[in-house]
Amino acid sequence: MTDQQVVAVYDIESWLPPAQAAGVLAGEQSTGTFVRVPGESDALRERFGATVLDVTGLPGSGNTPLPGAVRPPGAGRRPHRARVRIAFPLHNFGPSVPNLLAAVAGNLFELREMAAVRLVDLELPAAFAGRYPGPAFGTAGTRRLMDAPDNTLIGTIVKPGIGLRLDELRPLVRELAMAGIDFIKDDELNGNPPHAPLPERIKAVNEELDRAADATGRRTMYAFNITDDIGRLEANHDLVRETGGTCVMVCVQAVGLAGVAHLRERATLPIHGHRAMSGALLRSPQIGLGPLVFQKLARLSGVDQLHVGGIAGKFYETDEDVVASVHAMRTPFLGGYEALPVLSSGQWPGIAHRTLELTGTHDLLVLAGGGIHAHPLGPAAGVAAMRAAWRAAAEGESLAEAAAHDRALALAVERFAGIRG
Amino acid sequence: MTDQQVVAVYDIESWLPPAQAAGVLAGEQSTGTFVRVPGESDALRERFGATVLDVTGLPGSGNTPLPGAVRPPGAGRRPHRARVRIAFPLHNFGPSVPNLLAAVAGNLFELREMAAVRLVDLELPAAFAGRYPGPAFGTAGTRRLMDAPDNTLIGTIVKPGIGLRLDELRPLVRELAMAGIDFIKDDELNGNPPHAPLPERIKAVNEELDRAADATGRRTMYAFNITDDIGRLEANHDLVRETGGTCVMVCVQAVGLAGVAHLRERATLPIHGHRAMSGALLRSPQIGLGPLVFQKLARLSGVDQLHVGGIAGKFYETDEDVVASVHAMRTPFLGGYEALPVLSSGQWPGIAHRTLELTGTHDLLVLAGGGIHAHPLGPAAGVAAMRAAWRAAAEGESLAEAAAHDRALALAVERFAGIRG
Secondary structure (H helix, E strand, O other): OOOOEEEEEEEEEEOOOHHHHHHHHHHHOOOOOOOOOOOOOHHHHHHHOOEEEEEEEOOOOOOOOOOOOOOOOOOOOOOEEEEEEEEEEHHHOOOOHHHHHHHHOOHHHHEOOOOEEEEEEEEOOOHHHHHOOOOOOHHHHHHHHHOOOOOOEEEEEOOOOOOOOHHHHHHHHHHHHHOOOOEEEOOOOOOOOOOOOHHHHHHHHHHHHHHHHHHHOOOOEEEEEOOOOHHHHHHHHHHHHHOOOOEEEEEHHHHHHHHHHHHHHHOOOOEEEEOOOHHHHHOOOOEEEOHHHHHHHHHHHOOOEEEOOOOOOOEOOOHHHHHHHHHHHOOOEOOEOOOEEEEOOOOOHHHHHHHHHHHOOOOOEEEOOHHHHOOOOOHHHHHHHHHHHHHHHHHOOOHHHHHHOOHHHHHHHHHHHHHHO | OOOOEEEEEEEEEEOOOHHHHHHHHHHHOOOOOOOOOOOOOHHHHHHHOOEEEEEEEOOOOOOOOOOOOOOOOOOOOOOEEEEEEEEEEHHHOOOOHHHHHHHHOOHHHHEOOOOEEEEEEEEOOOHHHHHOOOOOOHHHHHHHHHOOOOOOEEEEEOOOOOOOOHHHHHHHHHHHHHOOOOEEEOOOOOOOOOOOOHHHHHHHHHHHHHHHHHHHOOOOEEEEEOOOOHHHHHHHHHHHHHOOOOEEEEEHHHHHHHHHHHHHHHOOOOEEEEOOOHHHHHOOOOEEEOHHHHHHHHHHHOOOEEEOOOOOOOEOOOHHHHHHHHHHHOOOEOOEOOOEEEEOOOOOHHHHHHHHHHHOOOOOEEEOOHHHHOOOOOHHHHHHHHHHHHHHHHHOOOHHHHHHOOHHHHHHHHHHHHHHO
């Protein structure tokens, strides 16, 4: 890759020979249309055409071909499958994420020649770093604001996710903060509902966190869900900051990558990126984006913390998928864009050892919702149990050994092991 | 549906009994998590829980189940399939599209219980109309600006889509405008590339259109592709307007629905909504959104004109899909939100009769790219051939009869019939 190119990597299936299918994709996404037109000179194609760099055959997936896929008469039952790398000239779009998307992730998903087409990786030139500053805080900045320099970061989601009154939310936040939790977030379902306006939630929560911080000496980071129309994000962010808050959260797909980048330009607090709706783009092996692409684009757009699923989670990903995402999130691209992987979904203390073993890092923000709130002795004990499990994992003590001398942990194991294995 | 509810319709597959699977979805997207938590009182569930309204069995799809779908021991080979309608209390999110998405199209796509899950329709209460004004122009406003009160609207895309110099673009625009074409648009691949900055393109094109309008008495509408970072959309729009332009285009997925709504609040020109990248969300029958949902949300966000594929197009949709989309686009929702369906992809004069017969309307903007530019006598003859074909279709004359007395049409048939059938 030169510094004047973007390289996009696709996994495709097609009944055309893979090299030919890759050529259709490259043509559609640069100078071509269904017929050669007068202005499409050789010089123009040379300068603006996308180029197929390589085509590597892959074993067939056995998945149902996408609707509309063309199978020529006499073709085999199953399409070919291949990984193809295509280079796009940077000067076709410049370092603009929205215009990049129209090229590398645009009409190509609709091509009849494709029985599957998934954008699995994206190599970007340095010009993008000049335009998009990326995460302002990342892992190090998040730890600094939390005053939590080294342990695995333990957090929770307010549960129930929606519907708590402020007079119910206040004592919950108080208990969690007094228990020394590192991080609390609003549920992605709780934005600015008319029954409990965001400004009041911000004010109430920040009061509770300040009071707890006076007692404990550490202020819990709280990610307020400020997801809303683009024009409201800045004011929401400012309200969080002005009342002492240290983090804002947006649903990346709901405000769009462009919305995140817009917020990033105006934000002075870390951005917690929730991935709600990402499954629609990421889950099918036949179409859409691979997680690596989503993560790179979200980091470029400025998220400091990003959800990547959870080990033994309740969502679709395998542990291997989650580990790969954690690894990818911690791998610099464009020389930086360091962001904190957030593990959530069905998390509880019993998963700590497996998570540490599989990921090999403490640079994780692990969120347990029900796994903290539903502890038999209440949320504070839920936090203690999570801490105990992670301490044991870090020190090489087994869960059973740790539970033998930690009552909160023992009760958590008793409560959740049957449900979450 | 009450005026305090949103009803979301899903096609799901699950190895759980469909009613149970629907219940998991409703719980995950409202008050529930994997375990009942202390605050999840009956009163809270009653007020904030999503409700399964009905479950209708559907024949199995035979498609490959989504990754991670749980098949309990002893379950049949194929999952159940059903259409389920779920009511969400409006007060969970209020009339905010981003927060609506987090509820009706959020984490649910990731649930292991789902072997397929697709949001196929959305019924919204009037409150959304209070917040989102929708299209300011729609079909009637577009026709008014074009001075084209009744015929099918004929347009083209600048081709090659990327790479034309301004001294090549100028004569092309001039020829098309002098030929009386109703509409021209930039390719979705041509935003604001460094080799040909948008401001210069806007100025050059508007000069040509003004000059042609002086001669013909009608000004061709040109949709400038202003897709870019959110903070640049307003300035781009204003530049188009200030130099006499009458339309702007954005790639809806690339700027996000929230980005479109943001532009709409600031725009005084019609918004041409390109659907690049929509295939990633819309094409798979197993996940994502149905076209109806995308169209409703794009109209709500403010697009005046929206791409819906093309009859006999080069993309994946069947003619039935495209006809259904045209019909849906012309069906009011929330009492209005009228928008113009745009047909494109592989269009040429030979498709006019079939399109009119299938759609039954002239309220269409039909875009032929190669089908105009690659006409043997050049783009002006390409426009004439498109007009002749649509005139014949409107008057009940066959394509062959019309071609017998229209040389431009005859040449178009000769040129394209073999390629596009």
